[in-house]
Amino acid sequence: MTQTSVAAPDARIICALDVPTTAEAAALAERIGDAIGFYKVGLQLFAVDGMALARELKAQGRKIFLDWKLHDIGATVEKATAVLAHAGCDLLTVHARPQVMAAAARGVKPMQVSLAWLLSRPLVVAPVVWRWRLRVPA
Numbered sequence: 798m799t800q801t802s803v804a805a806p807d808a809r810i811i812c813a814l815d816v817p818t819t820a821e822a823a824a825l826a827e828r829i830g831d832a833i834g835f836y837k838v839g840l841q842l843f844a845v846d847g848m849a850l851a852r853e854l855k856a857q858g859r860k861i862f863l864d865w866k867l868h869d870i871g872a873t874v875e876k877a878t879a880v881l882a883h884a885g886c887d888l889l890t891v892h893a894r895p896q897v898m899a900a901a902a903r904g905v906k907p908m909q910v911s912l913a914w915l916l917s918r919p920l921v922v923a924p925v926v927w928r929w930r931l932r933v934p935a
Contacts, residue, residue: 806834811862811888813837819850826854835887837862852884860887866924868892871900878904878921886919893923 812833814822822842836854838847843865851861863886867874874891878901881889891901901921 806831806859808834808860811835811837813839813864814842814847814850815839817841817845819846822847822850823853826859834858835860835862837864839864840866848884851886855885861885862888864890866890866892867901868894868897871896874900875904882919888920888922890922890924898923 810833812825812829812835814825814836816822816825819842822838826836836851836859838851838861841847842850843863851863855861863881867877867889868891869877874897878889878891882905889901891897898921901923905919905921
């Protein structure tokens with residue numbers, strides 16, 4: 798008798814839950830099952846209670862990517878980043894402005910937390926898109 802082993806979810810693949818409702822996102826995650834263990838919650842889904850779905854997926858052992866590109870005054874970004882880090886966010890995007898990136902870094906900096914939390918701090922990413930302007934002669 799042979800035993801089949803269940804492969805661990807592939808953490809290299811992030812499934813973008815870019816659908817308009819949390820019901821559709823939950824159904825998509827359910828259909829995918831254990832094949833993928835990393836899910837992206839963007840702003841559209843966040844606006845319809847996506848953070849609750851992110852917490853639910855996290856409770857199921859999934860990794861969470863919050864693609865929200867935070868951009869606000871430093872104190873707000875710092876506090877939001879700290880809350881999201883403690884909520885279990887694994888990957889978070891912020892705007893690539895020096896003051897925003899510095900505030901996000903302060904937000905994930907541990908204060909009085911366990912070593913386990915320190916080792917599992919979220920990765921904060923500031924995506925940059927270079928735009929080239931094409932000059933067309935008149």
